[in-house]
Amino acid sequence: MSDTTRSRAILATASRLFASRGYSRTTTAEIAREAGVAEGTLYHHFGSKDGIFLTLFDETMEGYLAGIEGILARGAAGRETLSAFTRFHFDYVSLRKEQYLILLRDFPVHLTVEHFAGGSPQRKKLDRVTKLFSRILARGKADGTLHLPFPVRETAEMLRGSFYGATRLKMLDLIQTPFPRLARMMESYWLKALGPSQTPRAIPAAPSIAPSPAPGRRRRSR
Amino acid sequence: MSDTTRSRAILATASRLFASRGYSRTTTAEIAREAGVAEGTLYHHFGSKDGIFLTLFDETMEGYLAGIEGILARGAAGRETLSAFTRFHFDYVSLRKEQYLILLRDFPVHLTVEHFAGGSPQRKKLDRVTKLFSRILARGKADGTLHLPFPVRETAEMLRGSFYGATRLKMLDLIQTPFPRLARMMESYWLKALGPSQTPRAIPAAPSIAPSPAPGRRRRSR
Amino acid sequence: MSDTTRSRAILATASRLFASRGYSRTTTAEIAREAGVAEGTLYHHFGSKDGIFLTLFDETMEGYLAGIEGILARGAAGRETLSAFTRFHFDYVSLRKEQYLILLRDFPVHLTVEHFAGGSPQRKKLDRVTKLFSRILARGKADGTLHLPFPVRETAEMLRGSFYGATRLKMLDLIQTPFPRLARMMESYWLKALGPSQTPRAIPAAPSIAPSPAPGRRRRSR
Amino acid sequence: MSDTTRSRAILATASRLFASRGYSRTTTAEIAREAGVAEGTLYHHFGSKDGIFLTLFDETMEGYLAGIEGILARGAAGRETLSAFTRFHFDYVSLRKEQYLILLRDFPVHLTVEHFAGGSPQRKKLDRVTKLFSRILARGKADGTLHLPFPVRETAEMLRGSFYGATRLKMLDLIQTPFPRLARMMESYWLKALGPSQTPRAIPAAPSIAPSPAPGRRRRSR
DNA sequence: GATGAATGAGTGTTCATTCAT
DNA sequence: TATGAATGAACACTCATTCAT
Known part of the structure; x- marks a missing residue:
């Protein structure tokens, strides 16, 4: 098994487990077991659980x-x-x-x-x-x-x-x-x-310089 | 200290601690200590940390x-x-x-x-x-x-x-x-x-995935 | 509710709970709740869980x-x-x-x-x-x-x-x-x-004075 | 220290402690300490206190x-x-x-x-x-x-x-x-x-619940 | 690199008991 | 007598991380 294969297996497994039971509910032991690698291998490749x-x-x-x-x-x-x-x-x-x-x-x-x-x-x-x-x-x-x-x-x-x-x-x-x-x-x-x-007649007037006056007024018109 | 006071103290303390260091980084022991109550009191009132x-x-x-x-x-x-x-x-x-x-x-x-x-x-x-x-x-x-x-x-x-x-x-x-x-x-x-x-006749149409032609023409109007 | 009634209720409830889930798995809170008394009442009557x-x-x-x-x-x-x-x-x-x-x-x-x-x-x-x-x-x-x-x-x-x-x-x-x-x-x-x-002839002989000799011998006769 | 040694040490210590103060009065911390291993090691080998x-x-x-x-x-x-x-x-x-x-x-x-x-x-x-x-x-x-x-x-x-x-x-x-x-x-x-x-004819009979008459007569022979 | 046994600090939770009312 | 809120010491168990092989 090449490094890459192992890394990918770990990432794929971790992804699946994180998605299914959440990050904090997933243990490194689980990831290792289901990825078919030793727990230490996780740390060789990713340094920490957070690293994964x-x-x-x-x-x-x-x-x-x-x-x-x-x-x-x-x-x-x-x-x-x-x-x-x-x-x-x-x-x-x-x-x-x-x-x-x-x-x-x-x-x-x-x-x-x-x-x-x-x-x-x-x-x-x-x-x-x-x-x-x-x-x-x-x-x-x-x-x-x-x-x-x-x-x-x-x-x-x-x-x-x-x-x-x-x-x-x-x-x-x-x-x-x-x-x-x-x-x-x-x-x-x-x-x-x-x-x-919104107002058709406003379009040709002042296209986009600032907030159009009409909505602007309305906003605080209360 | 009345019930309410104790409960409020716990909630206030928990709120502050959760906000400052996150839920999982906050321990029930901390909450109890800073709220000035026994740890069991937390459980008496809220059943669990999650309950709080x-x-x-x-x-x-x-x-x-x-x-x-x-x-x-x-x-x-x-x-x-x-x-x-x-x-x-x-x-x-x-x-x-x-x-x-x-x-x-x-x-x-x-x-x-x-x-x-x-x-x-x-x-x-x-x-x-x-x-x-x-x-x-x-x-x-x-x-x-x-x-x-x-x-x-x-x-x-x-x-x-x-x-x-x-x-x-x-x-x-x-x-x-x-x-x-x-x-x-x-x-x-x-x-x-x-x-x-913007244009009354656009409403019934399906949300146009392609940009509507009119605004498209207007580009670089700045 | 008289004392006797309360005591009996506690004992009956405790008996039932102990039998159904074991002594150590039964809590005083449970006994009190199911007996319809306060937890403190248990202690007035029996001094302790062991006392019950x-x-x-x-x-x-x-x-x-x-x-x-x-x-x-x-x-x-x-x-x-x-x-x-x-x-x-x-x-x-x-x-x-x-x-x-x-x-x-x-x-x-x-x-x-x-x-x-x-x-x-x-x-x-x-x-x-x-x-x-x-x-x-x-x-x-x-x-x-x-x-x-x-x-x-x-x-x-x-x-x-x-x-x-x-x-x-x-x-x-x-x-x-x-x-x-x-x-x-x-x-x-x-x-x-x-x-x-066992030996019929031994019966009338020495009914019960001492260990009958026959079985005694047989025990280690191997 | 080999695996076997560690496991044996845990079992021997647990056996001694259980015998001397009872199962429930023995803590996993005690077993670990007296066996000279970390508490986690107990769980590594036996999964739980019950497992031990x-x-x-x-x-x-x-x-x-x-x-x-x-x-x-x-x-x-x-x-x-x-x-x-x-x-x-x-x-x-x-x-x-x-x-x-x-x-x-x-x-x-x-x-x-x-x-x-x-x-x-x-x-x-x-x-x-x-x-x-x-x-x-x-x-x-x-x-x-x-x-x-x-x-x-x-x-x-x-x-x-x-x-x-x-x-x-x-x-x-x-x-x-x-x-x-x-x-x-x-x-x-x-x-x-x-x-x-004892008496051949007694065998087929159902186990006599009432005392057999003969011995009954003999009472108070002291 | 790969392993996996060992670690141990950390944590939420339990629950018999107390005591002021 | 009865209450029940409050207690707090105790505990089993977790799990990311390390390291000798």
């Missing part, structure tokens, strides 16, 4: 980030890119439900604290997500296909929160709507939210 | 649900109610950051599995959130202030996911945008997303 | 001892008294299976050590059993209806061990033979064991 | 069963085999008083319930004892050296109960008669009980 988790995290995130980058690389307009991202996002998490479940459900709090800090590789990956959202939005803003009454980065953070939250609640079975429908809704509503302002 | 957590969960959720119900009770139009909810939501989690942090960050996976199941009191509370979202949206749909191209319940689930996700990422410090700004953005974007359609 | 057990022990033993004494008081011959005792013993334990189960199965080791010592009331009751066995045997020896090649007291101890062991194994379900049959066998075999010596 | 106990049980029983089988293998007549068994039994428990004390005194009730059930290895061992008793009796019945007015299996169960009870009461110090004397008595009385009938 972080490797899975990295791999899943890598694929996710690469996917988004691929979409951006197509060079489509911002609006279209946002559409394509939405479809990609839900396809990705649907097809890799196990991996995403782990990421979204199990990320241990202590890892959050330790590894979401400052310049950890994990934190960097997470920040890249926001950056990619920002690039999508910035492109749309630049090409006029998306209208942002708020700064790009802030909007990107909020948008990312929305996708994250809807996906996580779905993963936790707190949402009944099936994934494909969720994808369609997210696409439709966000395209509208980031589309031209 | 779930009590905190229930109390925080109770206040949250009551707040939303209060807003609905005002009888304002759907659109205005959604606005009010948005402000309430971010005020609530800002003011009770500790409690919400616990709920959003620490909810242990094993509790998720055990207590989000079917008819648990916790699950019921969570489902009530979706129902309240649905009531807001249904009101807006009825009075014409909100426009939903998708079913009320599904939209409510997605909307809830968005609020949840943005809030959780903020709690995890993965979002830099400050809470008030996050609140304003969520309000603004969602009001627009649920506002009157 | 010992009270049950005493009551069961009292009935048992009184039964044997009643049989002895009839003044029948030793052999007949032994017969009557056998029947009484198995009737008693059959009819009060719950109580006897507790005595025979659950007597906690620490109580054994503490309360079987020297002059404890419990130890005295146990010693009275042996004394009553001795009285039966002594009567039989005196009236010639029982033949003991060994001292009365030693034979009594062994006899008691036999009854005790057969009964305990039956209580533990390690013996399949039903109680009535067990009773008949014990009676039959022990009457024979304590009957006139 | 059951291992001791198995080993003691194994030796006991092997001893009886050895006696049967000699091929002696049934009566002689019963004699030999009696001597073996009391020798065995005398020489291994510690182990037998544990088995006879400490077997925890919860283990009784869990491990005496149906097909457990422990139950099987206990049932083998009865089977070996049956083989002894069956041999004696076949070769005419033992006389059983009751079925072999039932007699075996009762006989086993007798040996068990006398031994247990001795272990609990409720019997004063020393072991060797106890052995002689058991041998003598049971050989007689299973010997040829």
Whole structure:
């Protein structure tokens, strides 16, 4: 059995077990046993139980980030890119439900604290997500296909929160709507939210300089 | 020291400790010591460490649900109610950051599995959130202030996911945008997303996956 | 509710619970709850959990001892008294299976050590059993209806061990033979064991003065 | 220190401690400390405190069963085999008083319930004892050296109960008669009980519950 | 690299008992 | 007498990690 085989066996087993009974309920002994390796082997390859988790995290995130980058690389307009991202996002998490479940459900709090800090590789990956959202939005803003009454980065953070939250609640079975429908809704509503302002006559006037006056007024009109 | 005092001391201490070092890193011995009671007293009142957590969960959720119900009770139009909810939501989690942090960050996976199941009191509370979202949206749909191209319940689930996700990422410090700004953005974007359609004839159509031609033309208008 | 009623309720409940799940698996909280009294009440009446057990022990033993004494008081011959005792013993334990189960199965080791010592009331009751066995045997020896090649007291101890062991194994379900049959066998075999010596010609010779020479020789004749 | 050494050290220490202060009064921490191993090692080897106990049980029983089988293998007549068994039994428990004390005194009730059930290895061992008793009796019945007015299996169960009870009461110090004397008595009385009938015509009769008239007349002959 | 026996600090939980009311 | 909230010492068991082979 080559190293690679052993490593893959460990990762595959860990992924399955984490998904089925949660990170903290899975023991290293179990992973070793079901992967058919000795417990010490886990430590040779990954250093610690957390190390296994972080490797899975990295791999899943890598694929996710690469996917988004691929979409951006197509060079489509911002609006279209946002559409394509939405479809990609839900396809990705649907097809890799196990991996995403782990990421979204199990990320241990202590890892959050330790590894979401400052310049950890994990934190960097997470920040890249926001950056990619920002690039999508910035492109749309630049090409006029998306209208942002708020700064790009802030909007990107909020948008990312929305996708994250809807996906996580779905993963936790707190949402009944099936994934494909969720994808369609997210696409439709966000395209509208980031589309031209609601009042037709407002469109030609001030396309996207600032929050359109009409909604702005209404918001605090009470 | 009355019963209530003791119980409150335990809950307050547990809340503080859970928030500061996470649920699993907090020991029952610590809670007891810092609350000034015997360890057995924890079990007398709450049955288990999980029981303490779930009590905190229930109390925080109770206040949250009551707040939303209060807003609905005002009888304002759907659109205005959604606005009010948005402000309430971010005020609530800002003011009770500790409690919400616990709920959003620490909810242990094993509790998720055990207590989000079917008819648990916790699950019921969570489902009530979706129902309240649905009531807001249904009101807006009825009075014409909100426009939903998708079913009320599904939209409510997605909307809830968005609020949840943005809030959780903020709690995890993965979002830099400050809470008030996050609140304003969520309000603004969602009001627009649920506002009157950009072009009336687009509503009945399936959510367009391809970017609509009109905005596409307008790009680079900046 | 009078004291007596409360005490009886506690004893009855404890007896039932001890029998169904064992002494150590039964908690004072359970006893109190199911008896419908406060936990403190247990301690007012019996001082401790062990106190409840010992009270049950005493009551069961009292009935048992009184039964044997009643049989002895009839003044029948030793052999007949032994017969009557056998029947009484198995009737008693059959009819009060719950109580006897507790005595025979659950007597906690620490109580054994503490309360079987020297002059404890419990130890005295146990010693009275042996004394009553001795009285039966002594009567039989005196009236010639029982033949003991060994001292009365030693034979009594062994006899008691036999009854005790057969009964305990039956209580533990390690013996399949039903109680009535067990009773008949014990009676039959022990009457024979304590009957006139096997060799017919030995009977008229030396009825019961000393161990008959024949069996004595045979024992080590190998 | 080899595996075997460690395991043996744990078993030897546990045996000593169980015998001296009882199973439930012995803590796993004590066993580990006195055996010179880490507490985790106990669990590595035996899985639980109960596991240690059951291992001791198995080993003691194994030796006991092997001893009886050895006696049967000699091929002696049934009566002689019963004699030999009696001597073996009391020798065995005398020489291994510690182990037998544990088995006879400490077997925890919860283990009784869990491990005496149906097909457990422990139950099987206990049932083998009865089977070996049956083989002894069956041999004696076949070769005419033992006389059983009751079925072999039932007699075996009762006989086993007798040996068990006398031994247990001795272990609990409720019997004063020393072991060797106890052995002689058991041998003598049971050989007689299973010997040829006193009066040939009494054999076919049902075990007389009423005292036989002849001895009855003889009473008060002292 | 691979092993797996050994580790031992750490933890949630139990429960008989007490005592102020 | 009766209560039951409070107690706190005690304990079995866990499990990520190490290290000699």
